[in-house]
Amino acid sequence: MERMILQTIRHLEDLPTLPSVAVEVMGLSRSPDVSIKDISECIHKDPPLAAKVLKMANSSFYRRGSQDIDTLHRAILLMGLNEVINITTSVSVLTSLGSRKSQGQSLRKKFWHHCIATGLIARRIDTRLRLRLQGREFVGGLLHDIGKIILDEYFHDQFMQAHSLSIERQCSMFEAENEVLGATHMEIGHFLAQKWGLPPYIADVSLNHHRPQDARFKDITSVVSIANLLAKAKELSCGGDTMSFVLKDQQGWHILKKMGHPMDSIDLERITFEIEDIGEEVKEYISTISDQEIQEHAHA
Amino acid sequence: MPMPEYLNTSQPGMPDEIFRLLRDFIYEHSGIFFSDNKKAQLENRLALRLKMNNLPDFDKYYYMLKYDPQASRELRALFDSVTTNETSFFRSPPQIQAFQEKALPEILEKRAAQGEKILRLWSAGCSTGDEPYTLGMVVREVLGEKTPEWDVKIFASDISEKALKSARAAVYNDYTLRSVPPDIKKKYFIQEGSQFRVCDDVRMLVELQYLNFNDDKRVKLMRGFDIIFCRNVLIYFDDAAKKRFVSQLYDNLNPGGYLFIGHSESLHNISRAFKLVHFPGALGYKKE
Numbered sequence: 001m002e003r004m005i006l007q008t009i010r011h012l013e014d015l016p017t018l019p020s021v022a023v024e025v026m027g028l029s030r031s032p033d034v035s036i037k038d039i040s041e042c043i044h045k046d047p048p049l050a051a052k053v054l055k056m057a058n059s060s061f062y063r064r065g066s067q068d069i070d071t072l073h074r075a076i077l078l079m080g081l082n083e084v085i086n087i088t089t090s091v092s093v094l095t096s097l098g099s100r101k102s103q104g105q106s107l108r109k110k111f112w113h114h115c116i117a118t119g120l121i122a123r124r125i126d127t128r129l130r131l132r133l134q135g136r137e138f139v140g141g142l143l144h145d146i147g148k149i150i151l152d153e154y155f156h157d158q159f160m161q162a163h164s165l166s167i168e169r170q171c172s173m174f175e176a177e178n179e180v181l182g183a184t185h186m187e188i189g190h191f192l193a194q195k196w197g198l199p200p201y202i203a204d205v206s207l208n209h210h211r212p213q214d215a216r217f218k219d220i221t222s223v224v225s226i227a228n229l230l231a232k233a234k235e236l237s238c239g240g241d242t243m244s245f246v247l248k249d250q251q252g253w254h255i256l257k258k259m260g261h262p263m264d265s266i267d268l269e270r271i272t273f274e275i276e277d278i279g280e281e282v283k284e285y286i287s288t289i290s291d292q293e294i295q296e297h298a299h300a
Numbered sequence: 301m302p303m304p305e306y307l308n309t310s311q312p313g314m315p316d317e318i319f320r321l322l323r324d325f326i327y328e329h330s331g332i333f334f335s336d337n338k339k340a341q342l343e344n345r346l347a348l349r350l351k352m353n354n355l356p357d358f359d360k361y362y363y364m365l366k367y368d369p370q371a372s373r374e375l376r377a378l379f380d381s382v383t384t385n386e387t388s389f390f391r392s393p394p395q396i397q398a399f400q401e402k403a404l405p406e407i408l409e410k411r412a413a414q415g416e417k418i419l420r421l422w423s424a425g426c427s428t429g430d431e432p433y434t435l436g437m438v439v440r441e442v443l444g445e446k447t448p449e450w451d452v453k454i455f456a457s458d459i460s461e462k463a464l465k466s467a468r469a470a471v472y473n474d475y476t477l478r479s480v481p482p483d484i485k486k487k488y489f490i491q492e493g494s495q496f497r498v499c500d501d502v503r504m505l506v507e508l509q510y511l512n513f514n515d516d517k518r519v520k521l522m523r524g525f526d527i528i529f530c531r532n533v534l535i536y537f538d539d540a541a542k543k544r545f546v547s548q549l550y551d552n553l554n555p556g557g558y559l560f561i562g563h564s565e566s567l568h569n570i571s572r573a574f575k576l577v578h579f580p581g582a583l584g585y586k587k588e
Binding site (some may be wrong): 280 | 333335567569576577578581586
């Protein structure tokens, strides 16, 4: 039997939608013979989106050389098709979810802070272990908790109740959500990712970031599950679940180890210390993604 | 217009690449990590070393450390200048919080379930006593009314007689108390003029003693601890000595016990015996 809340969400008429161009780009990306021209022309159909993608491509997160990336065509040549699609996906989802009404609340700010930190930490783990997940670990980290946005937006009171419960009981958010709402942010996130036609790994990460052993994309989901914990350990969490944990006892850790990655060689202390600096990077990402600057440009 | 005096330090800046090289060098040799946000701190501390060695910039200083055969002497001076030779009450709050909210309650619960209400802590390298007294205050806060039911001892050791003497006096100035929450200050300190004395309820929990960590026989005798704090001590040991001492600390702990080292100190490459525990904002090492 389908859970009540999922039924309710299925029938909500004002659920946020993705820009149609983003949907088209993701569709194109699945076709084997897509060309640079196809993708760049498609993104150009939505000028604000194109501007944001370019701005992100020029930010310190993606830019490698010293040259300005002034066209999408050039962005794809320099960064590769995958990264440009990654950027388009994250920018579209963040724009769709970011403009919702409760945006100004401090909890929502913490929420985005946590998501971006998780993405950035996932990227560092990918680099450290040479996993070559091609930026999907970043997008997965960034979007792993999108279900929480929907819960906060449409079931605000109950979601707040779950939040308080998780603090009071020192339990995880999803346990509290399950008790109060009868569904978890993982299920809701999975539903939304599928409804929006996001790449399958994002739906997988949304659903399984607390149980990477059940994931289809085990490497990406495991990396995000670890990054999620590390982000929480730096108190960048938005839930009440600031529990202590042993990283080496986590499923995600075991999975990556079983896959043959040199987990024992990782200097966990150093990674943890390095995360102390992540707040600055998060702020930078937020200022890159936020509308303001682009709008100011447009009005100038 | 002439430059104001405070700007005219003629101190060379530390370029980011050199910061990273120095940071990696210090981490490799001491286990202490300087995150990006501590760059200015490292720069300030090392500026004096630069001057003492008559070197024009951090670049040269780094190459001296790395390639000069005499560099081991400088290394010692460098470590002295990077560790704050200063201790204070409730230093590194996230660590104290991890102790107060996670490690200590876990141990107390286990002990109570075993029917032995005994708690043994060790502040190894206690300096002027700020740390063991802080631990004492936290223990009293956590136990509350149940304090009389428990047999609590906090051993506090140091190699400096001078530090121990001032620990015994247990009188501190306002500055050392700057991180103490106001209710704790009111509850556990007695103001005497501009000074603050630790109250007897806390002092009686703490047993101060002289101990040299090189004295293996005596260190071995320190047995049965539930939690050991050994912050910013390991930096003074070379790798071999570090390994030996940390493995000794492991033996000094009860199963299930915790070791806390300095806030940005690491045991990676030193010991694999412990389980690294991530507390919110702090790391701890658990003996299973």
